[in-house]
Amino acid sequence: MFVTNYIKMNKLIKNYVSLSQLKLNIITNYISKLWTNLLSFLLVPIYLYYLGIEAYGLIGAFYTITSFINLLDLGLGTTLNREVALRNSTIESKTTIPNLLKTAEIIYWCMSVALIILLVLLTPIISTQWLKADKLNSETIHWAVVILGFTIAIRWAITPYKSTLIGLEKQVSLNIFECLIITLRDLGGIAILLWVSRTIVFFLFWQGLIAVIEVFLFVILAWQNLPIKNIQARFEIKIIQQIWQFAMTVNWTTLVSLLLTQLDKILLSKFVSLEKFGYYAIAYTLASSIITIFQPFMVAISPHLTILIAQGKIDKLKYAFHKSSLFITILITPIATVFIFFAPTVLEIWTHSPEVITQASEPLRLLSFGILMGSMIQVQYLLQLAIGKPQIYALFGTFSVLFATPMFFLLLPRFELIGAAIIWAILNTVYYLLFSRITHFYILPNEYLRWLFQDTLIPMIICFTVSFINFQLQSYFPEIQIISIGIVTVINYGLLFLWYKYQIKSMLISSQNRKLKI
Known part of the structure; x- marks a missing residue:
């Protein structure tokens, strides 16, 4: 009887702990998103005032045009999130998470470098043949596109670290970190407009600098939160073979989602x-x-x-x-x-x-x-x-x-x-x-x-x-x-x-x- 009651109590405690962690993740996710949205709500009118509607449209149009770069993800971000959650659910499979992260890490950094090269090649086409500006001069548009491209490419490498933290349900640490970074990026951007230069180039340069700091800190945060830390992580082809089919299907859904959510804005930016x-x-x-x-x-x-x-x-x-x-x-x-x-x-x-x-x-x-x-x-x-x-x-x-x-x-x-x-x-x-x-x-x-x-x-x-x-x-x-x-x-x-x-x-x-x- 005692053993039976102990087992039941143990299960109840485990369920309570799991539920508490889920609630804690939800609460901190909302605090983080509330702060992010509050900053956006308060600062967008300021951006419009200092940068103008055309510069704001330039940023939106560029992110829309380059949104299809997300297809290079090949579904690995979502797959990594799911795989980490599955492997973290049993003691035996936890030991494979470091190798999983190392494999994804190398893939993403290689793609990040390739992305920088791709966007450099596309800059003349985007800045001169696609975007239509009346007030911004061609040189400003060119440098804005270059800096935006670099920022996108460098932030690309964040995906494996963020997906790992979400899969491990370490969303409290993730949210605290993202709130600090976003605050620094957005308020720093206003400081640039107020005291340095009221031009889109200087504003975007600050965004790129923060992106470099962000990816560096994400590397540290993800590796420090792994459940197994005393294993020498290595790249494994076997991991890719295990997950590629699911990842490619997810990438298919990513392509569809991008077409459905971005096609209107891509065509509008042209018309x-x-x-x-x-x-x-x-x-x-x-x-x-x-x-x-x-x-x-x-x-x-x-x-x-x-x-x-x-x-x-x-x-x-x-x-x-x-x-x-x-x-x-x-x-x-x-x-x-x-x-x-x-x-x-x-x-x-x-x-x-x-x-x-x-x-x-x-x-x-x-x-x-x-x-x-x-x-x-x-x-x-x-x-x-x-x-x-x-x-x-x-x-x-x-x-x-x-x-x-x-x-x-x-x-x-x-x-x-x-x-x-x-x-x-x-x-x-x-x-x-x-x-x-x-x-x-x-x-x-x-x-x-x-x-x-x-x-x-x-x-x-x-x-x-x-x-x-x-x-x-x-x-x-x-x-x-x-x-x-x-x-x-x-x-x-x-x-x-x-x-x-x-x-x-x-x-x-x-x-x-x-x-x-x-």
């Missing part, structure tokens, strides 16, 4: 001026803040789902899936509805620019709606990665690219910013309706209806209804518009919190009833 692209970049930056709201949670839950599947705990997996999906819906829907219904007011608060309000309001509405729809399926994508079947997303995404590409070429020349945002909204709505259904044919097939209604649709209907009523009432009380937006956001979060508590209680009761039947 419209840098000034107009700057307006779209502002709308997209604000809309994509919806993603940053739940991204810290996704980073924390990913290795947790992988471990549950590896240990065969299907009931816990179902609970984690629904709880995570519902949590994301509740987290982002009130903010998304504010962007959708009150875009001009939000842009006025943020930028104080009449031109930005005029040009970016409608794209912000459509982009926010699209991102809201696309965010609902993110936990399902994590499940696919956890079970080693990302090809479901890859196949669906491939068909989506084939549908979206001609639509972009058809609508962008005529409707420009609005056309790009409309396609984005339609595409993500199709993902919400069809991709989710296809996923549940293969994974947790009996959980689809609960996910569709309880986890996503009902919370969205609640928020949209409350926001629409407030939107209609604002025409009668325009003087309290900002206050009413704050009130309706609090109401939405309050209602969704009650819905969340009710659903969690319902799932726990259902789980207990199943155990009693057994």
Whole structure:
């Protein structure tokens, strides 16, 4: 009896420790992301003031054009995250993590050098033949592109160290470090603009310098946090042979994701001026803040789902899936509805620019709606990665690219910013309706209806209804518009919190009833 009780208590303690670590990771992820977003929210208007909309558009356009460089990752970043989490779950496999990191490290540094060479060769084409500038001279654009290329290449080498830390669930140390680096980079950038030079070249030079410091410190942080430190790590071809198939499938999904998320901006940077692209970049930056709201949670839950599947705990997996999906819906829907219904007011608060309000309001509405729809399926994508079947997303995404590409070429020349945002909204709505259904044919097939209604649709209907009523009432009380937006956001979060508590209680009761039947 004593032995039985001891075993049960030991299991309970282990579960508590695991849960505490997961919660700690989530909390620190959110603190880090909150600080990052706060800096961005406060500093972007300052960047616009000192650098101008064209320089801001140049930075956004360059990152968009070079986003396809991520394909050189070959899916290794995501694969490394998953492999570290799997190997760290058993004592025997922990000894292989140093060799895994060393192998990935050498691959990434080789690619980083190749990337620098590639971007140097592409600089003349990007700076003279692709980007359209009215106010920035050609020499400024050239050096800006050179420095941005170097910064991207040097930060490329961070991926294996960051993926390792996430897989080890060392996200507390990771978040503290990233907060310090981002603070130094962003506040230092403002100092450069205020006291050194108000030019984009000096501003970007500081970003590149911080990137060098960042990658150096990441190397130290990752190796110091390995579970096994007294092993001489070495490069192993065998490791590549073990993971290459999964990595290539992930790379396929990366290609699809890049095409779906960047094609609008790549084509816009060609069809419209840098000034107009700057307006779209502002709308997209604000809309994509919806993603940053739940991204810290996704980073924390990913290795947790992988471990549950590896240990065969299907009931816990179902609970984690629904709880995570519902949590994301509740987290982002009130903010998304504010962007959708009150875009001009939000842009006025943020930028104080009449031109930005005029040009970016409608794209912000459509982009926010699209991102809201696309965010609902993110936990399902994590499940696919956890079970080693990302090809479901890859196949669906491939068909989506084939549908979206001609639509972009058809609508962008005529409707420009609005056309790009409309396609984005339609595409993500199709993902919400069809991709989710296809996923549940293969994974947790009996959980689809609960996910569709309880986890996503009902919370969205609640928020949209409350926001629409407030939107209609604002025409009668325009003087309290900002206050009413704050009130309706609090109401939405309050209602969704009650819905969340009710659903969690319902799932726990259902789980207990199943155990009693057994």
